[in-house]
Amino acid sequence: MQKPSDFKTFQRDVRERLERNETTAVVHALAQRVLGQPGFLEYNWLARTLEQAVDGRAIPVPVGVLSTFTIESVRPLLRAIGFAHGLSIDPYFGGFQQLETEVLNPTSGLVRHSPTMVFFAWQLTDLAPTLWHSLLELSGEQRTQECSAVLARIRECVEGCRTNLPRAAQVLHTFVPPAASALGVLDFQDPRGHRVLVDELNAGLRDLAREHENVYLLDSEAVARQVGDATMVPGYFLRARAPLGPTAQVAFAQQYVSFARAVAGKTKKVVVVDLDNTMWGGVLGEDGIDGIRLGPDFPGNAFVAFQHELRQLSRRGVVLAINSKNNEGDVQEAFANHPHMVLALDEFAATRINWEDKAQNLRGLAEQLSLGLDSFVFVDDNPIELEIVQQQVPEVATVRVPDEPSLLPGLLSRSGYFDSVIYSEEDRKRTSFYRAEAGRQALQRATGDLEGFYRSLEMRLYVKSVGDAETPRVAQLTQRTNQFNMTTRRYSEADIRSFREDSGARVYCYRLTDRFGDNGIIAVIIVKSAGPQWEIDTFLMSCRVIGRTAETAMLALLAGEASAAGATALVGDVLPTKKNVPARQVYPDNQFEVAESLPDDGVRYRLSLPTDTLVVPEWIQVINEDGE
Amino acid sequence: MTREEIEQRTKEIMSGVFGIDADAIPADASNETIPNWDSLQHVTLTMALEQEFGVQFKIEDAFAMTTLPAICDAVQRIAAG
Numbered sequence: 212m213q214k215p216s217d218f219k220t221f222q223r224d225v226r227e228r229l230e231r232n233e234t235t236a237v238v239h240a241l242a243q244r245v246l247g248q249p250g251f252l253e254y255n256w257l258a259r260t261l262e263q264a265v266d267g268r269a270i271p272v273p274v275g276v277l278s279t280f281t282i283e284s285v286r287p288l289l290r291a292i293g294f295a296h297g298l299s300i301d302p303y304f305g306g307f308q309q310l311e312t313e314v315l316n317p318t319s320g321l322v323r324h325s326p327t328m329v330f331f332a333w334q335l336t337d338l339a340p341t342l343w344h345s346l347l348e349l350s351g352e353q354r355t356q357e358c359s360a361v362l363a364r365i366r367e368c369v370e371g372c373r374t375n376l377p378r379a380a381q382v383l384h385t386f387v388p389p390a391a392s393a394l395g396v397l398d399f400q401d402p403r404g405h406r407v408l409v410d411e412l413n414a415g416l417r418d419l420a421r422e423h424e425n426v427y428l429l430d431s432e433a434v435a436r437q438v439g440d441a442t443m444v445p446g447y448f449l450r451a452r453a454p455l456g457p458t459a460q461v462a463f464a465q466q467y468v469s470f471a472r473a474v475a476g477k478t479k480k481v482v483v484v485d486l487d488n489t490m491w492g493g494v495l496g497e498d499g500i501d502g503i504r505l506g507p508d509f510p511g512n513a514f515v516a517f518q519h520e521l522r523q524l525s526r527r528g529v530v531l532a533i534n535s536k537n538n539e540g541d542v543q544e545a546f547a548n549h550p551h552m553v554l555a556l557d558e559f560a561a562t563r564i565n566w567e568d569k570a571q572n573l574r575g576l577a578e579q580l581s582l583g584l585d586s587f588v589f590v591d592d593n594p595i596e597l598e599i600v601q602q603q604v605p606e607v608a609t610v611r612v613p614d615e616p617s618l619l620p621g622l623l624s625r626s627g628y629f630d631s632v633i634y635s636e637e638d639r640k641r642t643s644f645y646r647a648e649a650g651r652q653a654l655q656r657a658t659g660d661l662e663g664f665y666r667s668l669e670m671r672l673y674v675k676s677v678g679d680a681e682t683p684r685v686a687q688l689t690q691r692t693n694q695f696n697m698t699t700r701r702y703s704e705a706d707i708r709s710f711r712e713d714s715g716a717r718v719y720c721y722r723l724t725d726r727f728g729d730n731g732i733i734a735v736i737i738v739k740s741a742g743p744q745w746e747i748d749t750f751l752m753s754c755r756v757i758g759r760t761a762e763t764a765m766l767a768l769l770a771g772e773a774s775a776a777g778a779t780a781l782v783g784d785v786l787p788t789k790k791n792v793p794a795r796q797v798y799p800d801n802q803f804e805v806a807e808s809l810p811d812d813g814v815r816y817r818l819s820l821p822t823d824t825l826v827v828p829e830w831i832q833v834i835n836e837d838g839e
Numbered sequence: 840m841t842r843e844e845i846e847q848r849t850k851e852i853m854s855g856v857f858g859i860d861a862d863a864i865p866a867d868a869s870n871e872t873i874p875n876w877d878s879l880q881h882v883t884l885t886m887a888l889e890q891e892f893g894v895q896f897k898i899e900d901a902f903a904m905t906t907l908p909a910i911c912d913a914v915q916r917i918a919a920g
Binding site: 250251252253254255256258259281283284287453456457 | 852856857883886
């Protein structure tokens with residue numbers, strides 16, 4: 212928490228730096244301030260100043276907020292927190308208590324705003340006053356009827372929104388029981404009380420979210436836990452229908468932005484940690500393995516908790532890495548022998564433990580992992596190191612370890628950086644993929660010649676038409692893949708589903724295994740119209756497997772399939788972005804010829820069919836899982 | 840807190856809520872002269888004042904606080920007990 216007294220100094224400093232055109236540094240400083248939980252009154256200024264400094268370089272995210280209470284005052288909070296995450300959030304607030312009118316009317320203000328996300332901020336007291344105020348007066352039957360009526364109304368809103376805004380993600384607030392519950396101390400356990408009622412309604416919301424793609428739940432009770440129920444001010448609700456006090460508004464705005472980040476596919480992929488005073492208390496080189504603080508007592512327990520949090524992130528698909536000034540031998544010994552070390556060194560996909568410059572180390576890590584620096588979060592306790600990193604590699608997001616160790620656990624989860632709305636089987640296994648990758652790189656160095664290396668990998672490529680099971684992963688790949696991505700079109704699960712249902716389209720996914728293990732689904736091809744010429748709408752591949760000729764195999768298979776269906780050409784576009792440099796030569800390297808130029812330096816490539824020059828490389832064994 | 844201190848802090852709070860420069864807020868500012876001061880922002884302003892001064896307004900105070908002097912009066916009165 213920053214003190215209000217330093218706000219004026221901060222403002223003056225920012226204004227001076229803006230006059231000197233130090234825009235990047237200013238955006239960083241403003242974003243850090245926003246993420247450091249400033250006072251409620253700072254947000255207006257932070258939002259305006261960030262808007263000016265960011266100057267159109269944030270991703271526009273139109274959102275709708277429909278509520279049964281007054282919530283418009285979150286606008287500057289959404290703007291400021293959004294900008295801190297590179298999003299320009301443009302909220303439309305529905306009319307007071309207008310839910311159905313906004314979602315069911317195809318020309319409503321909400322629909323005309325074309326939001327990519329719609330937030331439903333409702334509370335039980337508004338949707339079902341009887342359940343809220345008079346629960347004990349209802350018979351069991353009446354209670355059931357009231358519950359069904361609430362859930363039916365919510366279903367109508369969700370489905371209406373799906374009809375009029377088919378591509379919008381929806382986020383539903385979950386319900387919270389009243390502070391003055393019907394049965395007081397007995398309320399939690401007695402099925403006639405509010406607790407069980409709210410549990411049932413929330414279970415109904417969970418069912419809705421399971422039934423509908425792109426519908427997500429915002430845990431209101433978790434927010435109340437975080438900010439304290441007292442800041443969800445009942446007095447204001449009664450007086451002005453504004454139940455959220457300043458702290459609660461900030462907490463909800465953070466949740467909204469975390470959802471927006473996740474839906475926009477801006478999820479960070481790598482967390483790079485410093486070691487001393489980050490993974491443990493103290494300095495290993497000075498305090499020695501017995502002197503560092505790590506264990507069951509404070510402050511060591513804070514670092515133990517932080518290591519557990521890192522492991523949990525890694526199970527969620529976040530790649531762990533180390534960037535530390537230390538002697539590598541000391542560090543190996545500490546990881547191997549310290550009795551309270553939670554993580555093992557091999558849970559980190561890559562490490563830089565040396566005395567080199569940390570910015571340079573981060574570049575090296577990005578190269579080794581084949582991941583963009585803008586997917587990195589760097590955690591360090593040293594403000595000077597962080598400052599250098601911000602200047603040298605501004606794409607990397609930085610998180611400073613708080614001086615007070617007890618604030619360290621939970622820091623990363625609160626940041627929202629790693630929030631994702633998809634959790635796939637690949638995520639669970641990601642670290643092992645990267646560990647296998649390190650093995651491959653060692654093999655490549657050992658074999659020397661490239662063909663020998665390819666052969667020694669024993670690659671198997673499984674091709675399959677996308678079904679229900681693969682749809683989430685395929686959508687996730689379209690949202691996350693930046694480098695080897697011809698057209699960078701982002702699709703939701705619903706979009707993938709509509710391609711699958713389109714009889715003129717084909718959606719293929721590819722899984723690659725090798726002697727080091729299963730890489731999982733690593734590539735997607737979407738053919739938009741499979742007519743006389745097959746048009747490739749999307750061709751992308753995970754950067755994990757770039758440089759192993761798998762792309763040639765996929766294009767050759769596609770060409771074969773298209774020829775067999777009677778097509779005379781395969782057509783694919785390359786739409787350049789800042790990041791898809793690895794994608795640009797793929798078509799020309801695989802026998803395609805330039806057909807025409809497209810706007811914004813795009814190029815359309817064409818391959819005449821049938822072809823006998825584009826073939827699956829002999830070192831890749833293909834398995835067709837469609838059983839044809 | 841002196842009257843001047845209350846007025847200065849209130850201006851800073853209004854600056855934060857309405858997104859305007861604190862120095863540009865005149866001593867007689869009111870919901871007639873400040874464009875963003877509508878009924879929704881009034882709720883936000885009231886909450887912010889309560890949080891910053893650590894006070895709680897009565898509902899009739901909250902309704903009457905539509906000018907800077909009226910806010911300062913209310914804060915002073917409550918602070919005095």
